[in-house]
Amino acid sequence: MALTGGLLTAATAAPASAAADRAQEIGAEVEAAADYTWSNVAIGGGGFVPSVVFNRTEPNLVYARTDIGGAYRWNQSDQSWIPLLDHVGWDDWGYTGVASIATDPVEPDRVYAAVGTYTNDWDPNNGAILRSSNRGETWQTTELPFKLGGNMPGRGMGERLVVDPNDNDVLYLGAPSGEGLWRSTNAGVSWQEVTSFPNPGDYAPDPSDTSGYQSELVGVTWVTFDPSTGSPGSPTQTLYAGVADLDQSVYRSTNGGATWQAVPGQPTGYLPHKGVLDEETGDLYIATSDDAGPYGGADGEVWRYDTAAGTWTDVSPVAAGSDRYFGFSGLTVDRQNPGTVMVTAYSSWWPDTQIFRSTNGGDSWTRSWEFTSYPNRGKRYTIDISSVPWMDLNASPQPPEETPKLGWMTEGMEIDPFNADRLFYGTGATLYGTTQLTNWDRGQTFTIRPYVRGLEETAVTDLASPPSGAPLLSGLGDIGGFRHTNLTQVPSDTFPSFGTTTGLDFAELAPATVVRVGNHVSESTAPTVNFSTDGGGNWFAGTAPSGAHGGTVAAAANGSRFVWSPEGAGVHYSVGFGNSWTASTGIPQGARVEADRVNPNLFYGVHQGTFYVSTNGGATFTAAATGLPTGEVRFAAVPGRTGDVWVAGEGLWHSTNSGTSFTRVTAITADNIGFGAAAAGASYQTLYSSGVVGGVRGIYRSTDSGATWTRINDDAHQWAWTGSTITGDPRVFGRVYIGTNGRGVIYGETAESGGGEDPGDPEEPGEPEDPEEPGDAPCRVGYRVSGQWQGGFQGEITVTNTGTTALSNWRLTWAFPAGQTISQLWNGSYTQSGANVTVTPATWNATLSPGGSTTVGFLGSWTGGNGSPTAFAVNGTSCATG
Secondary structure, eight states: OOTTOOOOOGGGOOOOOOOOTTOOEEOOEEEOOOOEEEEEOOOOBOSOOOEEEEOSSSTTOEEEEOSSSOEEEEETTTTEEEESOTTOOGGGGGGGSEEEEEEOSSSTTOEEEEEOSOSSTTSOSOOEEEEESSTTSSOEEEEOSSOOOTTSTTTTSOOOEEEOSSOTTOEEEEOSTTOOEEEESSTTSSOEEOTTOOOOOOOOSOTTOTTSTTTSOOOEEEEEEOGGGOOTTSOOSOEEEEESOSSOOEEEESSTTSSOEEOTTOOOSSEEEEEEEETTTTEEEEEEESSOOSSOOSOOOEEEEETTTTEEEEOOSSOTTSSOOSOOEEEEEOTTSTTOEEEEOTTOOSSOOOEEEESSTTSSOEESEEESSTTOEEESEEEOOTTSGGGGTTOOOOTTOOSSOSOSSOOOEEEOTTOTTOEEEEOSSOEEEESOGGGGGGTOOEEEEEOOTTOBOOBEEEEEOOSSSSSEEEEETTTEEEEESSTTSOOSOOOOSOSEEEEEEEETTEEEEEEEEEEOSSSOOSOSEEEESSTTSSOEEOOOOTTOEEEEEEEOTTSSEEEEEEETSOOEEEESSSSSOEEOBSSOTTOEEEEOSSOTTOEEEEETTEEEEESSTTSBOEEOOOOSOSSOOEEEEOTTOTTOEEEESSSEEEESSTTSOOEEETTEEESOOEEEOBOTTOSSOEEEEEEEETTEEEEEEESSTTSEEEEOSOTTOOOSOOOSOEEEOTTSTTOEEEEOBSSOEEEEEEOOOOOBOOTTSOOOOOOOOOOOOOTTOSEEEEEEEEEEETTEEEEEEEEEEOSSSOEESOOEEEEOSSOOEEEEEESEEEEEETTEEEEEEOSTTSEEOTTOEEEEEEEEEOSSOOOOOOOEEETTEEOEEO
């Protein structure tokens, strides 16, 4: 999950109602799957990694589990992670929540995953054990008679699922929800409850929570073996188990799990997040907290149990009564150096997480950082985020906080059992690691880096692919989203101001104009609406109507106005960039809104089966067609065709008259809809949808206006729930972008030829002839009409310094040839007197160094014609054009 977690509920949307009585039906055929290559749009992590598990007998065999994004295997050769659960389909979406993972120490090709996302009714299915004999390339499934909670409270505890290191046909699973302890004796094929286990756990974070999310019992949280009490081929006799119980939480069996007893003298009052045995010293370490985590925890302790002597010792790195405001987790021991143990202050959010290390069994500890003279901190580490530069989260914290942070929610930490210098640990946003860990003990600095290449774990809320500029803009849960200028390179910055983007849009005829809305993931009063006039590269905040946040938003085709349907308020519209908003009339609160892609005055909305239309820029709406789905819908207007709208949601409906009536396309049950470049020879944009055709769920494409549909994914590439958002690329035929709930943005490409033009696309102005270059012109000016409609247009002017000295406080002048008038301009200021226009820069682009350039955009009006100016001057000196 991204950062602090999203809760998937949309996959169980109510069935759609029938279409309007007047709707016609269009049949369609299903064609065979096309040849597609699938990849992730590079983001680099972005979500909580609760655990990393190293195989104990084969070096470099490492697995990571996530709470909503599946499981991964480490590929040492290229230092990347391989996703293992992309085969999980729509109906089994909960299997991408991995509650625990276990790698077989006897037969390393075997790996097991305990899967299921929620133990309440948000996930309709029971949990399952997935088992693989080829390191996760393929899986077999054993369904369990209860649910598992990969995204529930306590998901950082563990591991719940373990393989007996002596008899690897024996596995144990600690279950939540009062289901106790379970065992398999046939390598995970079948499971039986260990009825002799005395305590299934009685702790729930909030028993009064009616949703069931906080009121479910956390259960049995980890199992640990003492390998010395068994022999190869025979079950290990001594096992320890942790239980979410504040009174008796640690249990032991000395007869191979036949009977169990609470370990005498154990600490009370806390929950055991981790239990790890140092097999060389015989010490069992317990990391505890007063909360199940992974967010909360105001206190905790670390204990050492001498398994030979039967004695407990409090070895907490921070003593009771001192500055201990966090719980402990992330427990790991160094298998190369007995007595070396590490833990984290997983719930220390301010000023940072903390990591503790002891080389004498916990008798004394050192810290990863400590205060020198407050608020300054001395650190044993440096953090290099050059591979994932957005990890600074656009933050400018005040000391003692820093960016990037060492982490938060640091529940999963593991020292490589073969390499004492390598450490991996998960945070709420990434997987960090180092290969210089023992520098710590020598008083030398070690470097921490993100290790997330291939591990993509964001929840995608919206996607947009403009016709110019960056090929993709993404809206994400918790980390805002990105402007993706290169699909294979991690972006440098996240979108600013608020954490979760719920909606974004660009102006079709002026694609540099972008708007996004969303919600905060932490306490903030900043407006939850942002605008960009350079295609998402830079953003500025608008104001928000009282109580408004989240929801959906639409940009007029020319970028002149915006319509916002927020949570917490009714639908509003703004002329300009959100400095003020006016309530729209005629449309109910909670409607989903979109803009026509040609006519800047046309906006649309859908709510509870009724389609709404505004012909005056969102000021007033009128109910149009009825009989559309009453449940969850996504809809979109086709670029280049005014009034052409598709509505998806348990079906697919099409209108060519601005929603006055709709025709149902019966052959696909669509959950979303998107458009991309037309196929070669086609006269209509390519359609994309996540849906069902002929009873088969998949990602589908139509190149003939919905008459026939081709499945373009296969059963190995399903990515669980893909209902949030989908879009094609208007510049590349066949390329499609898919939003997932935990696997980031997937994009597919095909080698098929394409490139058909949509005749409805607005005509691009012709390129003017290049005039002769002035002899020593110190500047060049390029003028372009980027969008035009009856009576209005959008233009761009790029000023380039071609001289040898800087242009400071430049002043650009020209004369319009046909009486055009500018109504709005960005990236500078303007005055106009008759045909004559003067533009001066903003503060940030006031100086153009030699070779530097800046682009000014504007909206204008025309009557008789819209010819381009032919002469420009900067600071009174004529410029070259073109």
